[in-house]
Amino acid sequence: MPLxxxxxxxxxxxxxxxxxxxxxFLFRIPPEKHHGxxxxxxxxxxxxxxxxxxxxxxxxxxxxxxxxxxxxxxxTYILHxxxxxxxxxxNVVTWTMRTCDENLIHRNKFYNGADFSDLEVIIDxxxxxxxxxxxVGISLGGSITCNYLGRLGHDIEKKVSGAFxxxxxxxxxxxxxxxxxxVSKLLYQGIFVRSMKxxxxxxxxxxxxxxxxxxxxxxxxxxxxxxHVVGPMYGYESGKDYRVKGxxxxxxxxxxxxxxxxxxxxxxxxxxxxxxFEFAENSELVFLETPxxxxxxxxxxxxxxxxxxxxxxxxxxxxxxx
Numbered sequence: 001m002p003l004x005x006x007x008x009x010x011x012x013x014x015x016x017x018x019x020x021x022x023x024x025f026l027f028r029i030p031p032e033k034h035h036g037x038x039x040x041x042x043x044x045x046x047x048x049x050x051x052x053x054x055x056x057x058x059x060x061x062x063x064x065x066x067x068x069x070x071x072x073x074x075x076t077y078i079l080h081x082x083x084x085x086x087x088x089x090x091n092v093v094t095w096t097m098r099t100c101d102e103n104l105i106h107r108n109k110f111y112n113g114a115d116f117s118d119l120e121v122i123i124d125x126x127x128x129x130x131x132x133x134x135x136v137g138i139s140l141g142g143s144i145t146c147n148y149l150g151r152l153g154h155d156i157e158k159k160v161s162g163a164f165x166x167x168x169x170x171x172x173x174x175x176x177x178x179x180x181x182x183v184s185k186l187l188y189q190g191i192f193v194r195s196m197k198x199x200x201x202x203x204x205x206x207x208x209x210x211x212x213x214x215x216x217x218x219x220x221x222x223x224x225x226x227x228h229v230v231g232p233m234y235g236y237e238s239g240k241d242y243r244v245k246g247x248x249x250x251x252x253x254x255x256x257x258x259x260x261x262x263x264x265x266x267x268x269x270x271x272x273x274x275x276x277f278e279f280a281e282n283s284e285l286v287f288l289e290t291p292x293x294x295x296x297x298x299x300x301x302x303x304x305x306x307x308x309x310x311x312x313x314x315x316x317x318x319x320x321x322x
Contacts, residue, residue: 002287003280004260004322008309010293010300017266018187020295024308030076031083036094041125045108049118050101053126054082054092060131062091063318066119068139068167068297069222070195072096077297077308081136084311090318091130095122099199107206112230113140113172114246116148123159134318135163138297139269142168142261143248149259150251162258164314167267167297170252172243174271176223184268189221196225209233252279252286260287260317262310264294289313 014020036052043049052073063085067078073094082092097111098104098118111118119135127133137145142165149156149163169175179189200216215228226239236242252259263275280288291299299309307315316322 002283002285003277004287004289006289006291008291008294008299011302014298014300015293017264017268017293017295017298018183020264020266020293020298020300021268022187022295023300024077024298028076028080031079034079034083035086036079036082036092040104041095041122043118043121047098047106047108048104049095049098049121050104051093051095051122051125052082054086056086056089056091058089059091060129061318062093062126062130062133063314064119064122064126064133064135065092065094066135066137066141066145067094067096067100068141070100070192070199071138071141072100077138080308081311081314084307085315088315091126093122093126095119099203105206106203107208109209109233110229111144112234112242112246113143113169114147114242114248115234116144116151119144119148127159132161133159134161136314137163137165137168139167140169142166143170143172143246146170146248146255146259147246147251149255149257150248151254153254154256157256160257162260162317164260164262164317166262166310167269167295168248168261168263169270169274170247170249170261170263170276171271171273172247173240174273175269176226176243178269178271179222181268185221188268192222193219193224196222196229200225200229249273249276252276252283255285258285258287258317260289260313260322262289262291262294262299262313264291264296264298266293267296269296 040048073096098106
């Protein structure tokens with residue numbers, strides 16, 4: 001019965017999902033030093049993925065971190081995780097999804113919450129000499145991670161030992177509806193839409209796909225990009241069709257390695273379908289922890305504590321202590 005009782009708590013001021021979501025984004029500063037080696041990994045279709053490799057000779061365990069929507073492998077919270085996990089003696093790799101690296105040109109496709117093919121490329125590239133590989137997925141990166149685990153099932157057992165996902169939209173359409181609420185639309189949609197609009201308009205000329213640029217210029221919601229970019233690019237009938245067929249939730253039953261899901265109940269990016277209580281209660285491999293507070297990739301501790309709470313939780317999972 002892997003429903004995990006959460007022990008996360010915070011000061012009263014932080015017991016709000018929006019505050020937990022926004023404060024780290026605004027005020028968490030990058031670590032002073034990180035020692036990741038920049039490596040470009042070739043893809044089967046002739047493009048490259050950017051990655052940072054934090055290597056150690058102390059361990060044969062590897063943690064691969066996948067970022068969220070419109071992020072990259074060098075986001076502040078990603079670098080903190082990489083630094084902290086590396087200091088604990090783990091090999092760590094962060095990587096950046098296609099079109100999220102300003103220094104690389106990608107013509108063949110963008111990215112979405114269902115397409116795990118590039119994650120698989122990263123795993124295959126770095127798996128040599130590693131005895132255990134753990135995946136960490138954040139937000140949309142969690143969706144990609146869960147799709148990889150569920151849709152491939154037994155095929156990944158020799159590659160991956162387990163996965164930990166945070167603030168994950170297991171049901172993409174439910175998440176889209178949550179982001180379309182009045183408050184979330186005001187606080188978050190504009191940030192994503194501006195980033196995606198700028199990217200699509202800039203990169204459209206390099207793509208092998210035709211995009212309705214008039215529709216992109218008018219876009220006001222992330223779901224508009226599902227409709228006019230992801231849907232047609234990946235062969236879905238519509239944005240809604242992508243969000244339904246691309247959701248990882250139906251594939252949790254096919255997962256064959258331990259998966260730990262950490263979703264706060266006050267996460268403004270998640271709808272109720274993103275909390276599979278009944279399924280987890282009857283699962284032997286899928287663990288679900290749902291703190292009452294924590295926001296979207298928040299889980300803030302007191303300022304003097306180096307690790308964010310979810311970082312400590314990940315380390316506990318990888319070490320086998322939870």
